Amino acid sequence: MNVLIVYAHPEPKSLNGSLKNFTIEHLKNTGHDVQVSDLYAMNWKSALDASDAKTRRDDSYFDASLDSKYAFENGLQSDDIALEQRKLMWADAVIFQFPLWWFSMPAIMKGWVERVYAYGFAYGVGEHNDQHWGDRYGEGTLVGKRAMLMVTAGGWEPHYSERGINGPINDILFPIQHGILHYPGFDVLPPFVVYHTSKVNTDNFPAICNQLGQRLDDLWHTQPIAFRKQNHGDYNIPQLTLKEDIAPEVTGFAAHIVTKQ
Amino acid sequence: MNVLIVYAHPEPKSLNGSLKNFTIEHLKNTGHDVQVSDLYAMNWKSALDASDAKTRRDDSYFDASLDSKYAFENGLQSDDIALEQRKLMWADAVIFQFPLWWFSMPAIMKGWVERVYAYGFAYGVGEHNDQHWGDRYGEGTLVGKRAMLMVTAGGWEPHYSERGINGPINDILFPIQHGILHYPGFDVLPPFVVYHTSKVNTDNFPAICNQLGQRLDDLWHTQPIAFRKQNHGDYNIPQLTLKEDIAPEVTGFAAHIVTKQ
Numbered sequence: 001m002n003v004l005i006v007y008a009h010p011e012p013k014s015l016n017g018s019l020k021n022f023t024i025e026h027l028k029n030t031g032h033d034v035q036v037s038d039l040y041a042m043n044w045k046s047a048l049d050a051s052d053a054k055t056r057r058d059d060s061y062f063d064a065s066l067d068s069k070y071a072f073e074n075g076l077q078s079d080d081i082a083l084e085q086r087k088l089m090w091a092d093a094v095i096f097q098f099p100l101w102w103f104s105m106p107a108i109m110k111g112w113v114e115r116v117y118a119y120g121f122a123y124g125v126g127e128h129n130d131q132h133w134g135d136r137y138g139e140g141t142l143v144g145k146r147a148m149l150m151v152t153a154g155g156w157e158p159h160y161s162e163r164g165i166n167g168p169i170n171d172i173l174f175p176i177q178h179g180i181l182h183y184p185g186f187d188v189l190p191p192f193v194v195y196h197t198s199k200v201n202t203d204n205f206p207a208i209c210n211q212l213g214q215r216l217d218d219l220w221h222t223q224p225i226a227f228r229k230q231n232h233g234d235y236n237i238p239q240l241t242l243k244e245d246i247a248p249e250v251t252g253f254a255a256h257i258v259t260k261q
Numbered sequence: 262m263n264v265l266i267v268y269a270h271p272e273p274k275s276l277n278g279s280l281k282n283f284t285i286e287h288l289k290n291t292g293h294d295v296q297v298s299d300l301y302a303m304n305w306k307s308a309l310d311a312s313d314a315k316t317r318r319d320d321s322y323f324d325a326s327l328d329s330k331y332a333f334e335n336g337l338q339s340d341d342i343a344l345e346q347r348k349l350m351w352a353d354a355v356i357f358q359f360p361l362w363w364f365s366m367p368a369i370m371k372g373w374v375e376r377v378y379a380y381g382f383a384y385g386v387g388e389h390n391d392q393h394w395g396d397r398y399g400e401g402t403l404v405g406k407r408a409m410l411m412v413t414a415g416g417w418e419p420h421y422s423e424r425g426i427n428g429p430i431n432d433i434l435f436p437i438q439h440g441i442l443h444y445p446g447f448d449v450l451p452p453f454v455v456y457h458t459s460k461v462n463t464d465n466f467p468a469i470c471n472q473l474g475q476r477l478d479d480l481w482h483t484q485p486i487a488f489r490k491q492n493h494g495d496y497n498i499p500q501l502t503l504k505e506d507i508a509p510e511v512t513g514f515a516a517h518i519v520t521k522q
Contacts, residue, residue, distance in 0.1 A: 010310040011323040046307035046368040049271045062272040064360075065415075099325075102374050103440035104365055107307040111368030137426060154326075158500040162512040165398060165491060165501040171513055172436055174428060179364035230426060239419040240426040251423040252432055252513065 001220065003027050004091035005036045008098045008109040012041075015200055016099055016152055022209050023095065023150070026216050035087055039108045045080065046111030052078050069119035077118065084116040088142065093219055094186070096176075097150040099197075103172050113180055122184040133237050137178075138229030140185035146219065147186035149173060149193075150212075157195040169193055174253045178227055187224035189215075226258040262481065264288050265352035266297045269359045269370040273302075276461055277360055277413055283470050284356065284411070287477050296348055300369045306341065307372030313339050330380035338379065345377040349403065354480055355447070357437075358411040360458075364433050374441055383445040394498050398439075399490030401446035407480065408447035410434060410454075411473075418456040430454060435514045439488055448485035450476075487519040 005023060009016035020036070027034050037044075050062040053071035057063075071077045077085075088094065098105045105113075117123065122142070126135030135141075151173070153160065160169040170177075173191055181188045192215050194200065194208055215222070228234045234246050242255050266284060270277035281297070288295050298305075311323040314332035318324075332338045338346075349355065359366045366374075378384065383403070387396030396402075412434070414421065421430040431438075434452055442449045453476050455461065455469055476483070489495045495507050503516050 010308070010325065013322055014324075040308065040310065044308075046372060047271070047301065047305075048362075048367070049301065061274055063275075064271065064362075101309075101325075102371070102378065103436035104371065106309070107368045107372030107375055110363070110365065110371050111307060113363050114368055117363065156499070156501070158502050161502060163503040163516050165496055165503075165517065166440065167435060167514050167517070168512070171432070172440075175364035175433055175436070179427065179433075235426055238417070240417070241419050241422060242424040242426075251429070252515075253428050254513075255424055256426065256428070 001092040002033045002035070002090050003219075004087050004094045005034065006039070006094060006096050006109065006112060007036055008039045008106045008112075010040045015194070015197055016097065018205070019150065019152075019194070019208075019212065020097055022212065023097070023216060026209075026213050030217065035090070037084060037087060037112070039112055042080075044108050044112055045115070046108050048111065048114040052081060052115055054078060065119050065124065069124060072118040072120040081115050081118065084112065085118070085121055088116070088145075091145060093146040093148070095148050095150050096181075098152075100151050100153040100172075103166065105176065117180075117184065125184070128238075130237055132231045133235075133240060135185070136183050136230060138182060138185065138227065139231060140183070143185035145186055146189060146224070147181045148189040148215070148219070149176065149181075149191040151191055152194045152197050154197050155195065160193075160195065171253055177225065178253070178256060182225075182227045188227065189219070189222045189224055228256050228258055262353040263294045263296075263351050264480075265348050265355045266295065267300070267355060267357045267370065267373060268297055269300045269367045269373075271301045276455070276458055277358065279466070280411065280413075280455070280469075280473065281358055283473065284358070284477060287470075287474050291478065296351070298345060298348060298373070300373055303341075305369055305373055306376070307369050309372065309375040313342060313376055315339060326380050326385065330385060333379040333381040342376050342379065345373065346379070346382055349377070349406075352406060354407040354409070356409050356411050357442075359413075361412050361414045361433075364427065366437065378441075378445065386445070389499075391498055393492045394496075394501060396446070397444050397491060399443060399446065399488065400492060401444070404446035406447055407450060407485070408442045409450040409476070409480070410437065410442075410452040412452055413455045413458050415458050416456065421454075421456065432514055438486065439514070439517060443486075443488045449488065450480070450483045450485055489517050489519055 007020050024034050053067055054076045057067050057070040098109050125140050128134050158164050159166045162168050177188045236243055247255055268281050285295050315337045318328050318331035359370050386401050389395050419425050420427045423429050438449045497504055508516055
């Protein structure tokens, strides 16, 4: 299978660098093809702006959505964006690897999302009518592909527990896992998280790699997070609120995950 | 009072640009001093990396925290970072204004946070012991200052409601409001959010400005979000889980907000 690793860390000799190298080697040793988008090494441009198109729709006014749509439809996207889109189409699975900085992905990776996720590619896909509100949240260009976050956090695991001060890790990651990955169609696997990174050393690093290796071996079999699909009857359209008879007592992020009966 | 606006939008003639101009004018007309960090106009560097220090601690290994600490303590931060820190110290209130892109702030503003929030300035402040886990989450360098998010969203308001498909807006913003603003000590005001931006036009724009003007007039009186303080007895230290007798039935983000009896 084809695996794309989108990776953001400024220091190759870091824990993240070591985990990335382990991942590449492990995937290759188990017969997969691997590509890596090493955003810092690529000097990836973070800021979405008018220069992301080779020729603009309208020089007098930059509209992030309409300019993106025009560039995508007319083959006028900057080369770095088009290349990353081709990598996504090539991939069967995508691993997004980053240190959790201020409770989200590093700016350079957020800029990858903003620029690569063009209108017509990752959003603004499909028809809008009173049965179907665009191809998103379970439908879209990236359907059939798997995605997994691989995250390191300085904080301790209990700090990210159900009553931990930072908030539960799955809620912190919901805007990414649901809003960035489920949105254009990915099946989203549970994240692989390494906590308390200052305590990782040569003694416990092999155990982390063992766990990670297992997750990589299971990449094609792990059950994805059961995010609800938008257009399959659970939501009122166009309000996009969960219907009254679906999980009637649940609010918040949890309402968008199907729980087993 | 002194108000800093940290602003991220690539098009000056956009809705965000108009709201920013209204905000500046309204604040000045009501007697306040205003500074604006217009990140796109400043060509703000988004990616945190080794070049953020004028002289490095150790050329052979870049550690985001330790390099930041060394540069902050020794006056070796790059000039753009030090200038933004001075603006923060000058401000009585800070407004972070941005379009919600992929359920968070634009990359360029995330990069402002990552680079300006130095170790010793916004984190790594205060002592760690079994009563006090650093000056954070209600204590820290920015205590006594107010912060407010001013956000535009393309989606409709019900999409961001308690059972809306995107998740409730306050949960989406929790990693920012709690993790980025409450963390170094800000009092965080409820956000000002404009939904369904494609429907904003010259007819309804004045009403939005009226609402915004009211929020600006109330900037010093609005009740902040009642985020719990870390070191005031609600949390077990060092696990930083909410104590068993505090809101015993609540989990998730909501547990970290004091509810009225």
